Structures are given as structure tokens and as C-alpha cells.
Amino acid sequence: MKHKFLLCALALCGVLNAGEVSIAAAANTTYAFDEIKSEFEKLNPDTKLNVSLGASGALNTQIKNGAPFDIFMAADMKFADDLFEAGFATAKAQTYAKxxxxxxxxxxxxxxxxxxxxxxxxxxxxxxxxxxxxxxxxxxxxxxxxxxxxxxxxxxxxxxxxxxxxxxxxxxxxxxxxxxxxxxxxxxxxxxxxxxxxxxxxxxxxxxxxxxYEPIAQGMVILKKAENNAEAKAFYDFILSDKGREIFAKYGYEF
The missing domain is CATH 3.40.190.10 (Periplasmic binding protein-like II)
Structure with a gap:
């Protein structure tokens, strides 16, 4: 019985330790995301990425209306910085690709x-x-x-x-x-x-x-919901890392 209880406890710990990061991302990033997820999850095997893709303006509105995302990757700086100025993001947007x-x-x-x-x-x-x-x-x-x-x-x-x-x-x-x-x-x-x-x-x-056309500098923010979410910060840092940029460069983006 003790052995059974220990197994259940370990299983529960595994569930509690497994993190999830919810990402709202501009539709243009669709084609890079399979590789982004694969490479990030190699480094963070206990973290699951949930990605919702769409138009940046629509995703911006969803977040303002309470959509529970941790990270917003917009197709420009405007929609990302707007969330910071409106109090929904922890800091001003960083450019992750052009x-x-x-x-x-x-x-x-x-x-x-x-x-x-x-x-x-x-x-x-x-x-x-x-x-x-x-x-x-x-x-x-x-x-x-x-x-x-x-x-x-x-x-x-x-x-x-x-x-x-x-x-x-x-x-x-x-x-x-x-x-x-x-x-x-x-x-x-x-x-x-x-x-x-x-x-x-x-x-x-x-x-x-x-x-x-004006350069399409694409901006990313960590949202207030994820202010203390270590997994969200790890994903944010990965996107801005040399490996993240290498992946985006394969799909025709500049920096």
C-alpha cells in the first residue's frame, strides 16, 4: 500500500512540475513554430508550449478581454507595445525578428x-x-x-x-x-x-x-499573467537567443 501511495505521489509531483506556456503568436510565424517547439522542448522537456496563431490586432484584443496567454509575439511593435502601455505586459516589447x-x-x-x-x-x-x-x-x-x-x-x-x-x-x-x-x-x-x-x-x-514599406519589426512581450512564470521567461529568452534567431533566419526573417 505504501509503495502504491509513493507511486501516486511521484506521479502527482510530475504533473505539478510540468509547466505550460500559452503563446499568442502572429500568423506569419506559423511556419517556424514546429522547429521552435522542437528545439525549445529539447532544452525544456518538462515544459509544454500551447500556441494560438492569428492576426496581431485580433490577438491583442483577446488579451485585453482576458484571454489567458503568457507571451504575445506580434507581427509588429505597435500591437505588442500597446499591451505594455495598457498595463497588460511586464515590460516594453523586444524585437525578435523582422x-x-x-x-x-x-x-x-x-x-x-x-x-x-x-x-x-x-x-x-x-x-x-x-x-x-x-x-x-x-x-x-x-x-x-x-x-x-x-x-x-x-x-x-x-x-x-x-x-x-x-x-x-x-x-x-x-x-x-x-x-x-x-x-x-x-x-x-x-x-x-x-x-x-x-x-x-x-x-x-x-x-x-x-x-x-516600413520595416516589419516584430515585437514580443511577457504578459502580466506570467510575471513570475519561469517557463514563460525561459521561452522568451530562447526566442531572443542565437538558436531562436537561427531558426527565424531559416524562414527568411532578418534582424
Whole structure:
């Protein structure tokens, strides 16, 4: 009986010691997160990461409405710092990566023309993330405006809820989509994500010149709920570490 009690006690201790970290992350980080989780959990085998992905503005609102997250990884500094200024984060945001915008088409659009390709008559629909809630959507509009084509193509624009949904639309219904360049570095995209063929730069996607939009510095904060959560601090430090940056760099991010 004593032996049985000891086993139960040990099992209970294991449950109590196993930590969890809940992360609200911008949809553009989707493609890097499998590797981030794998590498972090090698170093912290008793910590489980729960990741919710979405548009930064929507996640910001959820957190303000009481969503129980420990870490917020936004697609820009604005939505992350807003939580600090509103009293929901422990400190100002730190930049964990800088994202890039790409244009994607699986419909034989001549992307070699750059943004001028959007004016082509056969381009009927252009998918972008909602610029009110998704920083990549804001950057997409800014790029079109700076290229002086926005007014001539705005009637073709279809807004997606997030940058992830913009990718889905670009791969299915839209003629062209403005997406996070990180998506193109995901294994499934490289292997056959563009209408069954490997996605190739120059053919299926091109990077939008970074001179056409403000740098997308992506910000991260620890939320007040996790102020004394050692596992959350360990994850935060991992993302800012050389290993964390190495992973993001593999998916096309800069620093």
C-alpha cells in the first residue's frame, strides 16, 4: 500500500512540475513554430508550449478581454507595445525578428513585372491580410501606394482575416496574394505547395522590395499573467537567443 501511495505521489509531483506556456503568436510565424517547439522542448522537456496563431490586432484584443496567454509575439511593435502601455505586459516589447512581404501566384501571372503585374487584366483578385488588424496587410497596402498603383487596383483587393488566410486564398481562389515571405521557406511549400509543384522564387513568388514599406519589426512581450512564470521567461529568452534567431533566419526573417 505504501509503495502504491509513493507511486501516486511521484506521479502527482510530475504533473505539478510540468509547466505550460500559452503563446499568442502572429500568423506569419506559423511556419517556424514546429522547429521552435522542437528545439525549445529539447532544452525544456518538462515544459509544454500551447500556441494560438492569428492576426496581431485580433490577438491583442483577446488579451485585453482576458484571454489567458503568457507571451504575445506580434507581427509588429505597435500591437505588442500597446499591451505594455495598457498595463497588460511586464515590460516594453523586444524585437525578435523582422519580416518580409512576398507576392504569390499559382496562376501564371508574370511576377517578373513586380507590382505592375497587378494591373494586368487577367488579375481579377488580389488577396491581402486585413490592414486594420494585420501588420503584413498594412505593409501590402503601403507597398502598392508607394508604387503608385493602389488606386488602379484597389477594386481587385479581397481582405483576409490574417496573413495565414491570405496565403490560403492565394493558393486557391485569388490570382495574386500578398503573403509573409516566411511561408515560402516552409518544407511543405518547398516540396509541392504551389499547385502540386515546389514553390519557386521568380516563378510562383517574388519578394516585395523592402523600400516600399516600413520595416516589419516584430515585437514580443511577457504578459502580466506570467510575471513570475519561469517557463514563460525561459521561452522568451530562447526566442531572443542565437538558436531562436537561427531558426527565424531559416524562414527568411532578418534582424
Amino acid at each position: 519580416g518580409k512581404v512576398a507576392m504569390l501566384s499559382v496562376r501564371s501571372v508574370d511576377l517578373g513585372k513586380g507590382l505592375d503585374a497587378l494591373k494586368d487584366e487577367k488579375v481579377k483578385t488580389i488577396s491581402i491580410a486585413n490592414p486594420k488588424t494585420a501588420p503584413y496587410g498594412t505593409a501590402s497596402v503601403e507597398a502598392m501606394q508607394k508604387a503608385e498603383i493602389y488606386d488602379s487596383v484597389k477594386g481587385k483587393i479581397v481582405e483576409a482575416k490574417s496573413i495565414g488566410e491570405a496565403l490560403t486564398q492565394a493558393l486557391s481562389a485569388a490570382d495574386v496574394g500578398f503573403i509573409a515571405a516566411s511561408a515560402m521557406y516552409a518544407p511543405k511549400m518547398k516540396e509541392g505547395g504551389c499547385a502540386g509543384a515546389p514553390c519557386k522564387e521568380g516563378k510562383h513568388f517574388v519578394l516585395v522590395p523592402s523600400s516600399l
